[in-house]
Amino acid sequence: MVTLISSEIPFSPDQRQRLQELSDLMIPASEPMPGAGDSEIFAGTLETLARHQELVVQTLDRLESLEDIQSVAPDFAQVFQTAVATSYYRDDRVLEGLGLPVRAPYPEGHEVDKTDWSLLDPVRKREPFYRNVGWDTGDD
Amino acid sequence: MTNDIVDVLIIGAGASGAAMAWSLTDTRMKILCLEQGDWVKPTDYPTNGRDWESRPDFAGSPNVRCRPEDYPINDANSPIKPVNFNGVGGGTVLYMAHFPRFHPSDFRTKTLDGVGEDWPLSYGDLEPFFAENDRMMGVAGIPGDPGVPAKEGLLPPVPLGVLGETVANGFNQLDWHWWPSESAIATEAFRGRDKCLNLGPCATGCAQGAKASTDITYWPEAIRRGVELRTRCRVREITVRADGFADGVIYVDADGIAQRQKAEVVIVAGNAIGTPRLLLNSTSNLFPDGLANSSGLVGRNLMLHAMALTQGVFDKPLKGYQGPIGCSLWSKEFYETDLRRGFARGYTMEILRGSGPVAAAQMGMATGVLPWGEGHHEAFRQMFDRTAAICAVCEDLPEEHNRVTLDPELTDSDGIPAARIDYQLGDNSQKMLRHAGERCTEVLNAAGAVFVAPTITSGVVSGHAMGTTRMGRDASSSVVNEWGRSHDVKNLFIADSSMFVTSGGVNPTSTLQALSLYVADNIKARLANLFDD
Numbered sequence: 001m002v003t004l005i006s007s008e009i010p011f012s013p014d015q016r017q018r019l020q021e022l023s024d025l026m027i028p029a030s031e032p033m034p035g036a037g038d039s040e041i042f043a044g045t046l047e048t049l050a051r052h053q054e055l056v057v058q059t060l061d062r063l064e065s066l067e068d069i070q071s072v073a074p075d076f077a078q079v080f081q082t083a084v085a086t087s088y089y090r091d092d093r094v095l096e097g098l099g100l101p102v103r104a105p106y107p108e109g110h111e112v113d114k115t116d117w118s119l120l121d122p123v124r125k126r127e128p129f130y131r132n133v134g135w136d137t138g139d140d
Numbered sequence: 141m142t143n144d145i146v147d148v149l150i151i152g153a154g155a156s157g158a159a160m161a162w163s164l165t166d167t168r169m170k171i172l173c174l175e176q177g178d179w180v181k182p183t184d185y186p187t188n189g190r191d192w193e194s195r196p197d198f199a200g201s202p203n204v205r206c207r208p209e210d211y212p213i214n215d216a217n218s219p220i221k222p223v224n225f226n227g228v229g230g231g232t233v234l235y236m237a238h239f240p241r242f243h244p245s246d247f248r249t250k251t252l253d254g255v256g257e258d259w260p261l262s263y264g265d266l267e268p269f270f271a272e273n274d275r276m277m278g279v280a281g282i283p284g285d286p287g288v289p290a291k292e293g294l295l296p297p298v299p300l301g302v303l304g305e306t307v308a309n310g311f312n313q314l315d316w317h318w319w320p321s322e323s324a325i326a327t328e329a330f331r332g333r334d335k336c337l338n339l340g341p342c343a344t345g346c347a348q349g350a351k352a353s354t355d356i357t358y359w360p361e362a363i364r365r366g367v368e369l370r371t372r373c374r375v376r377e378i379t380v381r382a383d384g385f386a387d388g389v390i391y392v393d394a395d396g397i398a399q400r401q402k403a404e405v406v407i408v409a410g411n412a413i414g415t416p417r418l419l420l421n422s423t424s425n426l427f428p429d430g431l432a433n434s435s436g437l438v439g440r441n442l443m444l445h446a447m448a449l450t451q452g453v454f455d456k457p458l459k460g461y462q463g464p465i466g467c468s469l470w471s472k473e474f475y476e477t478d479l480r481r482g483f484a485r486g487y488t489m490e491i492l493r494g495s496g497p498v499a500a501a502q503m504g505m506a507t508g509v510l511p512w513g514e515g516h517h518e519a520f521r522q523m524f525d526r527t528a529a530i531c532a533v534c535e536d537l538p539e540e541h542n543r544v545t546l547d548p549e550l551t552d553s554d555g556i557p558a559a560r561i562d563y564q565l566g567d568n569s570q571k572m573l574r575h576a577g578e579r580c581t582e583v584l585n586a587a588g589a590v591f592v593a594p595t596i597t598s599g600v601v602s603g604h605a606m607g608t609t610r611m612g613r614d615a616s617s618s619v620v621n622e623w624g625r626s627h628d629v630k631n632l633f634i635a636d637s638s639m640f641v642t643s644g645g646v647n648p649t650s651t652l653q654a655l656s657l658y659v660a661d662n663i664k665a666r667l668a669n670l671f672d673d
Binding site (some may be wrong): 025026027028033034057070075078079085086087088089090094095098100102103104105106107108109110111112113114115116118119120122123124125126128129130131132133 | 184188189190191192193194241244245248254270283284286287288289297298300301302304306308311317318319320336337338339340341347348421423459461462463475476496497498500501502506512514516517520521524551576593601
């Protein structure tokens with residue numbers, strides 16, 4: 001799933017470490033769930049963040065603390081949480097922990113129960129209420 | 141390089157271009173369609189893979205997707221971000237297949253409510269073409285909805301699922317209208333398409349082929365009937381003769397080579413952002429302000445639909461990620477004008493099914509429902525698959541300052557100037573959005589939501605661009621006439637939602653396809669004197 005090799009990731013070792021710490025602050029490990037700083041999950045996060053290199057590097061350079069990032073750097077926080085969520089919630093261990101199927105939607109799909117359309121009975125009793133106008137032709 | 145002249149050249153193979161091409165095959169004319177994108181293979185759709193929620197190459201925004209065949213859109217000056225798809229099928233590849241028609245009153249807003257403008261045609265004029273389009277696309281639903289005109293030939297409805305039934309009960313508690321959405325989804329085998337498997341994320345393409353995108357509905361039949369569809373051909377400009385008639389186009393092929401294509405008739409079907417972009421890029425001595433732009437209205441009156449998105453969290457699993465995300469049920473309770481509400485016109489409430497875990501987490505964090513830190517896991521378990529959303533699609537009125545222009549710097553991968561949109565929500569829309577948010581909250585509470593998040597109205601996305609080459613009888617206040625022909629260029633036609641005079645309060649695909657079929661029918665009926673005054 002992760003396609004960038006480590007030499008292509010445009011962040012320094014220190015920057016990667018801070019991003020990994022921040023990932024774990026956002027979604028910490030809690031049995032049976034891994035944290036977002038888990039190396040496999042974090043690799044996916046980095047791949048997304050690589051598309052926002054300038055914003056990420058600039059933000060990390062001026063941050064003194066990671067805890068207040070949402071108030072200090074909301075643009076970065078938005079990008080970062082999107083990247084983390086994208087990588088974290090497609091991980092097999094996370095899906096298993098949530099009791100979700102670990103598979104693509106296709107080709108199995110899902111079985112949806114048949115609907116009891118008697119639910120519609122109150123609405124069926126209603127008279128048409130759209131404005132019944134404008135049936136004349138445009139040439140009239 | 142110059143290619144042989146064709147009778148009809150259609151630009152764009154999306155929702156409207158496909159319908160136009162198919163209909164015009166009745167004439168036995170030589171028809172060519174140029175499409176800047178490519179065919180999409182069903183095996184390429186994200187739902188084939190485990191990364192189905194994280195594929196930027198199938199994102200709705202061309203600015204995120206960034207395929208070479210996409211053109212970027214500068215949308216910085218708009219609270220609503222446009223989405224589209226550039227390929228055979230166009231926007232229908234990624235749309236949700238929610239398939240309402242415009243209402244009869246939508247064509248008479250000036251007469252009825254004193255806002256917008258009346259269309260030069262009526263619901264009655266379009267009704268046969270709505271029906272023809274339904275037969276080609278395949279529409280699921282239940283007849284008898286008291287909120288809309290009657291129609292026939294519907295496929296069995298898409299099941300509501302737990303989520304839909306839960307919200308429907310909320311509407312019933314309030315004694316408000318609701319009805320299962322009409323959906324362009326094959327709920328049983330239909331014209332060579334297999335039935336829906338309830339994959340869920342229709343908005344990244346349908347691997348099953350149950351969703352009616354025009355690459356699998358109109359195009360196979362149009363090609364079988366002789367239309368040539370040439371992909372990876374990006375039209376740079378429409379060219380004109382000295383007498384002011386269009387004589388063809390210059391396009392850039394997949395190898396980046398400029399090609400000349402001559403044609404007797406040119407039809408533009410590039411959607412309400414792509415179409416004005418092309419016309420504005422087609423300048424000449426005769427048309428220094430862009431083609432067909434003597435009114436100055438090319439690009440103006442852009443409508444995107446104001447949208448109010450409200451989410452409610454319930455205390456039970458809703459199985460919301462199972463089933464077509466955009467097709468559950470709708471409500472027309474507040475569609476028609478009631479001035480006691482403080483605004484004219486109205487909106488449709490469209491209930492969305494839940495999303496997969498990635499999208500749910502992204503949305504939860506963006507709305508503040510899902511915290512960072514220790515409480516994250518518990519909060520996610522409380523919200524995931526327990527969230528229902530209602531999107532109110534609000535009619536926005538045509539305003540000339542909302543417009544498409546050419547960006548002075550941004551270009552596509554072939555160096556052609558890109559589109560820029562400048563768009564503001566009008567006062568009527570703002571009032572409607574507030575009303576819609578309050579009513580959606582009311583429904584979710586009545587349905588038993590334990591928490592309803594504040595309504596989101598900014599930063600939402602819309603594939604509902606309309607109005608930028610509006611139709612009308614007066615050449616000073618419209619770009620095309622009442623049957624889609626340019627007032628200025630007698631062999632130039634528009635076939636897409638750019639022609640819309642008003643926006644209605646519904647998804648536009650059904651109506652824009654019916655309108656395209658209507659224009660095609662007029663062309664066929666007037667072949668002997670198509671270019672006469």
